[in-house]
Amino acid sequence: AQSVDQPDAHVTLSEGASLELRCSYSYSAAPYLFWYVQYPGQSLQFLLKYITGDTVVKGTKGFEAEFRKSNSSFNLKKSPAHWSDSAKYFCALEGPGNYKYVFGAGTRLKVIA
């Protein structure tokens, strides 16, 4: 079975601070991992993905994430945060070859200007 956990339903921080959104997963083999962002009133947009290779991946809008096999995590980072980063962020996992994503419940980020 595969699952994704985003333990923080809400995160609030000040503009200029560093942000780190947590994501852990459970999967029996090497997964493909994704981060998506959903701005208020909009649909999901792709941020970045880890498939294989370099464990630090960079995406759009200045975000990056680090894949850590040792603790099954794929945390999203950005520094500094900007008020426009306020959105809901979803971590997702796909087992290679099975076409299906499993999404975490999401973390709602609020950046205070």
Added chain:
Amino acid sequence: GGIITQTPKFLIGQEGQKLTLKCQQNFNHDTMYWYRQDSGKGLRLIYYSITENDLQKGDLSEGYDASREKKSSFSLTVTSAQKNEMAVFLCASSPGTGLHTQYFGPGTRLLVL
């Protein structure tokens, strides 16, 4: 570039009614997906289709039917709407699996009275 169009944008139905949601994509992607997003929760996969005329059940397929008669379109039917049901249905498409990201439509908001 391409775009995913979902119709209608808002759908209000009555308990027990059969309701159909439509999705069109012009990416020429092979794979299409239907997800349900409930408030405060992640996305749950209802149906997906690897290619034209293919249908695969997701984790939440009970109470839904789907149809993929053309590569560019994917329809979802709520077979019997449940009273007080409220959710957003998101359509997505992808060139294939794993290495490819999913592109999401704007969503259809369902309210059942």
